[in-house]
Amino acid sequence: MKTPLAVIVLAALLPLLAGEYYINLASQIVIFAVFAASINLLLGYGGLATLGHAAYLGVAAYLSAFLYLKLQLAHWAIAPLALIGTTLMAGVFGLVALRATGLGFLMLTLALSQVLWGTAYRWVSVTDGDNGLRGLARPMPFGINMNEAMPFYYFVLVIGVFAIWMMARFVSSPFGATLRGTRDQPRRMSALGYDVWLIRWITFIYAGFWGAVSGLLFVYYHKYIHPVSLSLANSAEGLLAVIAGGSGTLAGPIVGAAIVLLLKNWASAYIERWNMLLGFVFVFIVVLMPEGVVPGVKRLWQRRSASRG
Amino acid sequence: MAAALRIAGLKKSFGGLPAIADVTLEVAEGERRLIIGPNGAGKTTLFNLLTGDLSRDAGSITLFGEEVARLSTWRRCHRGLARTYQIITLFPKDTLEHNVALSLLGLSRRRWSMFGRLPASFYADAREVLARVGLEKVASRPIAEVAYGEKRRVEIAMALAQKPRVLLLDEPLAGLSREERGQLKSLIAGIPRETTVVMIEHDMDTALDLADRITVLHYGRVIVEGTRAEVVADPKTREVYLGH
Numbered sequence: 001m002k003t004p005l006a007v008i009v010l011a012a013l014l015p016l017l018a019g020e021y022y023i024n025l026a027s028q029i030v031i032f033a034v035f036a037a038s039i040n041l042l043l044g045y046g047g048l049a050t051l052g053h054a055a056y057l058g059v060a061a062y063l064s065a066f067l068y069l070k071l072q073l074a075h076w077a078i079a080p081l082a083l084i085g086t087t088l089m090a091g092v093f094g095l096v097a098l099r100a101t102g103l104g105f106l107m108l109t110l111a112l113s114q115v116l117w118g119t120a121y122r123w124v125s126v127t128d129g130d131n132g133l134r135g136l137a138r139p140m141p142f143g144i145n146m147n148e149a150m151p152f153y154y155f156v157l158v159i160g161v162f163a164i165w166m167m168a169r170f171v172s173s174p175f176g177a178t179l180r181g182t183r184d185q186p187r188r189m190s191a192l193g194y195d196v197w198l199i200r201w202i203t204f205i206y207a208g209f210w211g212a213v214s215g216l217l218f219v220y221y222h223k224y225i226h227p228v229s230l231s232l233a234n235s236a237e238g239l240l241a242v243i244a245g246g247s248g249t250l251a252g253p254i255v256g257a258a259i260v261l262l263l264k265n266w267a268s269a270y271i272e273r274w275n276m277l278l279g280f281v282f283v284f285i286v287v288l289m290p291e292g293v294v295p296g297v298k299r300l301w302q303r304r305s306a307s308r309g
Numbered sequence: 310m311a312a313a314l315r316i317a318g319l320k321k322s323f324g325g326l327p328a329i330a331d332v333t334l335e336v337a338e339g340e341r342r343l344i345i346g347p348n349g350a351g352k353t354t355l356f357n358l359l360t361g362d363l364s365r366d367a368g369s370i371t372l373f374g375e376e377v378a379r380l381s382t383w384r385r386c387h388r389g390l391a392r393t394y395q396i397i398t399l400f401p402k403d404t405l406e407h408n409v410a411l412s413l414l415g416l417s418r419r420r421w422s423m424f425g426r427l428p429a430s431f432y433a434d435a436r437e438v439l440a441r442v443g444l445e446k447v448a449s450r451p452i453a454e455v456a457y458g459e460k461r462r463v464e465i466a467m468a469l470a471q472k473p474r475v476l477l478l479d480e481p482l483a484g485l486s487r488e489e490r491g492q493l494k495s496l497i498a499g500i501p502r503e504t505t506v507v508m509i510e511h512d513m514d515t516a517l518d519l520a521d522r523i524t525v526l527h528y529g530r531v532i533v534e535g536t537r538a539e540v541v542a543d544p545k546t547r548e549v550y551l552g553h
Contacts, residue, residue, distance in 0.1 A: 174414055175423040181400065181411055188398045191360055192467070193386035193415035206423075 047183030052113030056211030058230030090208020246292025389474030
């Protein structure tokens with residue numbers, strides 16, 4: 001309990017120590033961490049590798065932007081509508097994707113998200129196609145101006161901490177124990193009286209909901225949404241963040257999200273082909289710590305302590 | 310006595326090759342039934358059909374008068390059917406008590422609780438069940454760290470934790486030393502008669518004394534059924550096991 005609290009305190013102190021650039025970067029990391037953590041529910045705890053999770057981020061963002069720009073609804077009405085709409089979509093997508101497991105599941109999630117990605121490009125009257133939807137204003141909860149970096153960061157941090165806490169409670173609950181069971185021994189779990197399919201479907205919907213929350217924060221941050229948010233690359237980046245940080249751990253997706261965004265932002269300032277560097281870093285992590293940075297560092301630390309003791 | 314388990318005309322083929330070819334049998338409530346047969350006789354396939362791990366091609370499976378052949382595996386478990394596996398199927402990273410607690414949770418409404426904690430009572434009950442099989446001292450150790458014989462006992466503990474009405478034991482004595490076999494046989498013999506036990510055993514001599522009645526399967530068919538004396542005396546049994 002001490003480490004998460006220390007991380008939250010440090011994160012809360014960051015705006016007092018860092019400039020606007022780093023505050024904005026931290027906002028992006030928190031948003032991406034929520035996205036990665038929602039993928040982790042499926043991959044790390046359910047053993048379901050998805051390549052379509054950007055669908056929930058993108059659809060929530062598009063819904064929010066569309067309702068604001070085209071229907072001129074208020075943010076307080078838009079947010080629940082976008083979340084409910086996206087979560088319902090996750091329910092329907094889950095019905096399709098969970099017809100399979102393993103590679104079949106991976107391909108179905110990819111196919112479903114590609115349908116949305118293509119639609120976002122082609123349905124110009126709704127999505128403005130390749131131009132994307134722009135001109136969105138950030139919400140102003142309690143009249144606080146969110147256009148400044150610091151108040152927006154705190155807004156994102158509060159929601160991000162709440163999201164991670166809710167996901168942590170979920171995976172440490174009795175249902176979370178059954179979810180891990182379906183990951184490790186699905187056949188045995190059925191024989192023990194568990195409806196494996198239903199457990200996976202509920203998790204799929206829950207992960208879709210938190211993916212949608214990250215989508216709302218994403219569109220509030222950028223005030224713009226483009227079809228690339230729904231792309232395979234975006235889903236894969238989230239998946240890689242989870243794998244790099246350590247799937248099946250709570251801290252893994254947060255660390256993975258930080259690695260991806262720090263590399264993207266720092267490396268892209270100095271290196272033209274920063275994607276290559278990102279690739280090398282992933283290869284390096286997988287070779288050195290196949291279980292991810294968080295469990296890997298923990299293992300090395302324990303080994304070091306044991307050799308000293 | 311009423312039938313706990315009734316199987317009629319059960320058939321299952323794999324790619325045209327019949328694994329279970331028209332099996333009909335009845336197990337009475339509280340009975341200890343031993344199913345024996347050489348390798349490839351269809352014993353484990355029969356269990357997989359009973360639990361719903363495999364779907365049948367034809368036939369009916371009745372559990373205490375209720376047709377269960379169309380039910381999914383987890384629903385059959387809720388009707389009182391539990392099993393162990395020939396190849397150990399446990400959660401190796403988790404402790405023994407967590408494995409048994411998962412078994413207890415499987416029949417509890419609490420398995421749907423998404424924001425609470427697993428109550429300590431589940432672990433207390435799990436330790437009680439583990440004590441019944443003589444594993445209380447290693448209850449908090451991960452499965453991966455205990456011996457093969459202990460894993461076999463955890464398999465049985467997980468099944469017993471659910472207080473099943475019908476318990477299917479798939480070669481529970483396989484791979485055990487003589488001493489471990491003796492311990493496990495005592496454990497199986499001590500299962501209360503409220504639980505009907507159907508046990509597969511490849512080796513005929515090992516488990517004969519545990520059984521009230523014995524069924525001999527060969528090429529997916531019941532070739533002999535009866536008491537120990539009847540089965541041993543039947544020439545078909547000798548033919549299957551001794552080839553003459």
